[in-house]
Amino acid sequence: MRQLRIVILKEFYHILRDSRTLLILFGLPLVQILLFGFAITNEIKGAKMAVVDASGDDISREMVQRLTASDYFIYQGRAGSREEVLHLFREGKIKMALFIPPNLQRDFYHGEATEIQLLADATDPNTATTLVNYATAIINDYQLEKLDAQDAPFQIKTELTMRYNPLLKSVYLFVPGVMTVILMLVSAMMTSIALTREKELGTMEVLLVSPLQPPFIIIGKVIPYFILGMVNATLIVTLGVLVFGMPVQGSWLLLGAETILFILTSLALGILISTRTDSQQVAMMMSLMALMLPTIILSGFIFPIESMPRPLQLLSNIIPAKWFIIILRNIMLKGVGFDFVWRETLILFGMFSFFTLLSIRNFKTRLA
Amino acid sequence: MDVITADKLTKRFGDFVAVDQISFSVKQGEIFGFLGANGAGKTTAMRMLTGLSRPTSGQAQVAGFDIYRDVEKIKRRIGYMSQKFSLYEDLTVSENIEFYGGVYGIKARDLRLKTSQLLSELGLQEVARTLVGSLPLGWKQKLAFSVAIMHDPALVFLDEPTGGVDPITRRQFWEMIYQAADRGVTIFVTTHYMDEAEYCDRISMMANGRIAALGTPQELREQFQAPDMNAIFLKIARGSQTA
Numbered sequence: 001m002r003q004l005r006i007v008i009l010k011e012f013y014h015i016l017r018d019s020r021t022l023l024i025l026f027g028l029p030l031v032q033i034l035l036f037g038f039a040i041t042n043e044i045k046g047a048k049m050a051v052v053d054a055s056g057d058d059i060s061r062e063m064v065q066r067l068t069a070s071d072y073f074i075y076q077g078r079a080g081s082r083e084e085v086l087h088l089f090r091e092g093k094i095k096m097a098l099f100i101p102p103n104l105q106r107d108f109y110h111g112e113a114t115e116i117q118l119l120a121d122a123t124d125p126n127t128a129t130t131l132v133n134y135a136t137a138i139i140n141d142y143q144l145e146k147l148d149a150q151d152a153p154f155q156i157k158t159e160l161t162m163r164y165n166p167l168l169k170s171v172y173l174f175v176p177g178v179m180t181v182i183l184m185l186v187s188a189m190m191t192s193i194a195l196t197r198e199k200e201l202g203t204m205e206v207l208l209v210s211p212l213q214p215p216f217i218i219i220g221k222v223i224p225y226f227i228l229g230m231v232n233a234t235l236i237v238t239l240g241v242l243v244f245g246m247p248v249q250g251s252w253l254l255l256g257a258e259t260i261l262f263i264l265t266s267l268a269l270g271i272l273i274s275t276r277t278d279s280q281q282v283a284m285m286m287s288l289m290a291l292m293l294p295t296i297i298l299s300g301f302i303f304p305i306e307s308m309p310r311p312l313q314l315l316s317n318i319i320p321a322k323w324f325i326i327i328l329r330n331i332m333l334k335g336v337g338f339d340f341v342w343r344e345t346l347i348l349f350g351m352f353s354f355f356t357l358l359s360i361r362n363f364k365t366r367l368a
Numbered sequence: 369m370d371v372i373t374a375d376k377l378t379k380r381f382g383d384f385v386a387v388d389q390i391s392f393s394v395k396q397g398e399i400f401g402f403l404g405a406n407g408a409g410k411t412t413a414m415r416m417l418t419g420l421s422r423p424t425s426g427q428a429q430v431a432g433f434d435i436y437r438d439v440e441k442i443k444r445r446i447g448y449m450s451q452k453f454s455l456y457e458d459l460t461v462s463e464n465i466e467f468y469g470g471v472y473g474i475k476a477r478d479l480r481l482k483t484s485q486l487l488s489e490l491g492l493q494e495v496a497r498t499l500v501g502s503l504p505l506g507w508k509q510k511l512a513f514s515v516a517i518m519h520d521p522a523l524v525f526l527d528e529p530t531g532g533v534d535p536i537t538r539r540q541f542w543e544m545i546y547q548a549a550d551r552g553v554t555i556f557v558t559t560h561y562m563d564e565a566e567y568c569d570r571i572s573m574m575a576n577g578r579i580a581a582l583g584t585p586q587e588l589r590e591q592f593q594a595p596d597m598n599a600i601f602l603k604i605a606r607g608s609q610t611a
Contacts, residue, residue, distance in 0.1 A: 006470040010459065017458045017499075202452025209418045209448040209525075210471045211440065 003212055007220025011194065015224060021190065029182045029232050030239075036174035037244045044130050047095040048076040050088055055104035059146075063116075064098070066142050072134045089121055096120045096131050108146070164333040172247075175240035176328035177301030179233060180262070180321045184295045187229045187263050189287035191222055191270030196283040199274075214363065222267050229263040249335025258331065258341070261348050262324040268355035269320075275362035295321040323347050369396045370429075371523045371554040372417065377426035379412050386412040388577035389426065394570075396522070399545065399555040401565050403597075404574030405605055410558050411527070413574070417556075418525055419443055431522040444472070447516040447524035447553075451531060455512050457501030461492055464500055465515060472519035486514050506537035513544055523554040530561065542567050562597040571597070573604050580604045 015021050049067065053060050068075040076094050079085045085097045099117040101107075107114045118135055122128035165172045195218070198204035207217050237255075240246035248255065273286050297303065298312060299321035305313055316322050323344040330336050330344075338345070372394040379387040387409045394400045404410040415421040417430055419439040428435045431445040448454075455464045462483055469479040487493045490510060500508060509529065517524050526545075530538045542564065549555050557568065565571050566585050573581040573588075581588055581604060585597065592600045 002470065003473075006467055010456070010463075010467050013459055013463060014456070201457075202450045203454055203456060205420070205450050205452075206448055206454040207471070208420055209443065209446070210468075211443045211473060212471055 004216050004220045004223075007212070007217060008223050011221050011224045014194065015228070024190070025186060025228055025232070026235075028185070029178070029236055032178045032182065033175070033236055033239050034243075036178055037171050037239075044127060044134070045071050046074050047072060047127075047131055048093060049073045050076045050079045050085055050094045050097045051100070052079050052082065052085060052097065053100045054102040055100050057103075057105035059105040059108055060100045063100070063139060063142055067098070067135060067138055070134070070138060072131070085119065089119070092121075094121070095127065096135065098135070169244075171240070171244040172333060173301075175236065175244065175246045176325050176332065177299070179236045179240075179259075179328065180299060180301060180324050181292070181295055182232050182236060183229050183259070183263055184266050184291055184321060186232055187225055187266030188270040188273070188291050189284065190228075191225045191267055192273035192283040192287050193280050194221055194225070195271065195274035196277055196280045199278045200280055218271060218363075222271065225270075226263055226267060229266070230259070233259045233263070246332065248332050250331035251337065254338055254341075255328075255331050258324070258327050258345065258348075261345065261352065262320065265320050265348055265352040265355065268352055268359060271359045272355050272362070275359050294319050298322065299325050301325060320348060320351050370394065371396050371398075371432075372400075372428070372430050372556070374413075374417070374428040375426055377413065377416060377428050378424050379409075379416060379421065380424045385577050387416070387423075390574075390577075390579050392572055392579060392582055394523075394554060394556060396554050397549055397552045399549050399557065399567070399569045401568030401571040402556060402558045402574070403560070403562075403565055403571060403601065404558075408574040409577040410574050414525060414527060414556075414558065418446060418448055444519075445522045447519065447521040449512055449516040449524070449526045449529050451527045453508060453512065455500050455508060455515065458499060460497050460499055461503070461511065462487070462496045464511070465518070468515045469518060474519055482518060486518060490514060505533060506540070509533055509537065509541060510544060513541065513548075517548055517553055521553065523556060524548070526555065526557040528558055528560065530559065530564065538564070562601055565597040565601075573601065575604050575607070580607070 015025070051064050053064065064075065067073050073096070076088070079088065079097070082099075085094075085099075088094045089097070097119040099119070101114060101116070104114060104116075106112075116139065118132055120128040120132050195204075198207065198221075204217075208214065237246075237248070241248060269291060270287070273283055273290075277283050277286065294315075295301070298305075298308075298316040298319050300316070301321070305316050305322065308316065327341045327344045327348075330341050334340075370393045372392075374393070375391050376389040377387060377391070378385065378389050390409075390413060402410050402414065412421065416423045416435065417428060419435065419442055423435065430442045433441045433445075435442065456467070459467065465483045465486060466479060469482060474482060484493075487496055490507075492507070492511065495503065495507075500511070503511070513526070513529065516526075530541055533541065538561070545555055545557070545567075557564075559565065568585065570584050571581070571588060572579050581592070581600065583591065588597070588600055589595070592603055594600045594603060
């Protein structure tokens, strides 16, 4: 036990003396979560809008008022002509424009077909789609309200409820994602670098000649990163809950246990990488290319897995992060218990066992 | 008493025979020089004796224990200083001493005493709290050697300990080796500085996985009719190329 303790203590010295490591360990999660929480967001607020109103009647004015009364649009002003609007688009002064044809009010009450045109700046297609969807929804709402007042005989209203995330807050998506990426980074990459560093510097050989048991060397070096992973997970969840109002509907205990399982899986991956190489550079590249990129791109953190081409969908199954993100979303947002995530848990556990066994085998062949 | 006895010790990697039936013994308190060109098999031989690698065949005892069955007991009784610098540069002098002391199971109370004793012997009290990385290479090397023998091993393996060190520091380093040998510590040292070979009590020279020459420097000079170790080394190296 004492041997284990001194190896752990030594690893903490290494971590605390290296400012770059500290920055990655604590700066990165903080920056990422704040960035994703505040800066990068799918919600759109205050998009500037111009209106070409050829009617100028009550209906058209009310409609514009409706649009600008929402948080989504800011009324930039009336434009006289199509050319003027195009000019405003080119200058980047507006994101959307609304064209109202003449005689809107008359046509509306006489049941004539009327058309309103929405123009959006699609240099950013996602924003454009969202804006147009928002505007259409608001206009439809307004239209139904007006017809309602007239007692139209038939109408179908749709009522939408977004389950688990009624306000469609993007932070609900990002907190589990950032947590997964950070834990992967701390556990797998930092561990693989810490282990290969000893090999590169030649101190690993000295440790192996010493009475220290090889498993103790590895476990002792890995425990600090396990602890730091837990600290980071706590930090991220706390920030998510306190700053962004991220809910944790399910059991905290289950959340903790699943997090431990994911950290262990990542640690095993880090150890596995370190058994394949003797250089810190290679270990870092392998971690980045083989772990971080798939974790960010194929885990469903940013891009939905359902809309990926079939081969990538299949590939995503071997990414541990995918399963952990599903588990996190289930526990935090849906509030379900273990009976709903046992399958994902089992997959993660299988991966953990596989990586561990493979590492042990590689380690042994190296020593023979 | 023999601290190392090797009998037909062999290591094969597939078809390649890295160490081919070497037999030799090293007496207690002796400075034993283990020489050979790169790839001659000395590193592999040393890895087998230190328990890092399992022999393919042959027998050997180190510090009185069998290298197949009692690797763990051997590890407690040997010291090791690697070719690469074996201390941690981002730990202070005393943290390094305490870490390796702990690794070799020196008890906490003894360790404190031992640390201050070692620091004063080396004259490093002033820099005890300095990171090892900022010390001059000569000091580091001496510190590494002291740390390698702080648990009073029967035998210490030094793998090219003076690589890249200036001649003055090398001299001082050899003085430390002599002092340790006088206290009864057996020294097993590899080097490719031939002048250092002359400092050894006995030398073995390896070529192609075999021991090509074994004896005191005096004996070898007579046997090979050569003026110094360098000439003997060249003779053996040439011989191994033509063979």
